[in-house]
Amino acid sequence: MVRAIVLVKSPKKLISARLKKIPLITNSFPTSGQFDAVAVIEVKQLIEIKEITNQIQKIRGVERTETMVEVQ
Helix, strand or coil: CEEEEEEEECCCCCHHHHHHCCCCEEEEEECCCCCCEEEEEEECCCHHHHHHHHHHHCCCCCCEEEEEECCC
16 A cells, blocks of 8 residues: 655635545645645555546646655
8 A cells, every 4th residue: 555645735725625525535634834735645556646646736726736655
């Protein structure tokens, strides 16, 4: 299992709710600071993370993302 955290910059207030609708995002919550929301992803293969981040970036209002993959 591969886990990653995606930080999302978006002025949309309900961005974390939209993130929860994407399959394989196990958790999402709003944050304060430089980024507006966090999405937690758990997948079987590393390549799937890129596919999910591409889906996140297509959401209207998403300005940028930053992905951090868990190192084991």
